[in-house]
Amino acid sequence: MQKALSVSVLGQPARKMLSKTFSALREVGVVVSREGMQLPVCRHLSKACNPSDLSSPDLVAISLSFMALEPSLIWRHRGGPIVGASEGFQYGHANAVIIGPEGLEERSDVSIGVSLLAPNIRYPDHTHPPEETYLVMSNGAFSNASTPWIEPGIGGTFHNAPGVVHTMRSGDVPLMAFWVLWNGGKATGL
Ligand SMILES: [Fe+2]
Numbered sequence: 001m002q003k004a005l006s007v008s009v010l011g012q013p014a015r016k017m018l019s020k021t022f023s024a025l026r027e028v029g030v031v032v033s034r035e036g037m038q039l040p041v042c043r044h045l046s047k048a049c050n051p052s053d054l055s056s057p058d059l060v061a062i063s064l065s066f067m068a069l070e071p072s073l074i075w076r077h078r079g080g081p082i083v084g085a086s087e088g089f090q091y092g093h094a095n096a097v098i099i100g101p102e103g104l105e106e107r108s109d110v111s112i113g114v115s116l117l118a119p120n121i122r123y124p125d126h127t128h129p130p131e132e133t134y135l136v137m138s139n140g141a142f143s144n145a146s147t148p149w150i151e152p153g154i155g156g157t158f159h160n161a162p163g164v165v166h167t168m169r170s171g172d173v174p175l176m177a178f179w180v181l182w183n184g185g186k187a188t189g190l
Pocket of ligand 1 (some may be wrong): 125128132166
């Protein structure tokens with residue numbers, strides 16, 4: 001993942017954040033074995049994360065690793081306010097933590113997880129203190145308070161400064177994106 005991100009991340013803030021993140025990850029947290037739990041929206045996973053749709057070897061490797069650990073992930077609906085969300089959001093999305101609180105590697109300084117949106121779903125406007133970089137695995141659009149809607153494309157990235165209001169939306173195909181949060185040792189939300 002670090003390699004794929006380093007290819008596509010252009011902005012200095014994102015580079016700085018990811019450098020701190022992956023340096024912290026060299027020290028492994030508490031590895032936990034979990035029984036995964038899917039939600040109905042996960043039926044879109046095979047389309048949203050399909051190695052045969054990916055041209056970059058790094059992205060193919062990420063998608064294969066992800067599909068291998070996916071049975072251990074616990075998919076959840078987002079709690080809290082749903083300002084700006086589209087109709088159908090509640091059952092048209094799911095998030096899972098891979099590294100971080102309640103993830104497969106428990107730690108509080110870094111979180112890495114994944115969000116999945118069914119087609120034509122807009123995620124709520126939301127904000128959180130940790131800085132965030134998304135790695136996009138299928139087509140969809142992202143925006144924040146200082147960046148109008150853009151489509152990073154498969155393998156593209158999107159960076160959110162700490163505390164900025166941001167969101168994402170899918171088009172005619174499901175959207176899947178990994179997110180990396182640099183918590184600086186604090187707890188986080190998505
Ligand atoms: Fe976020």
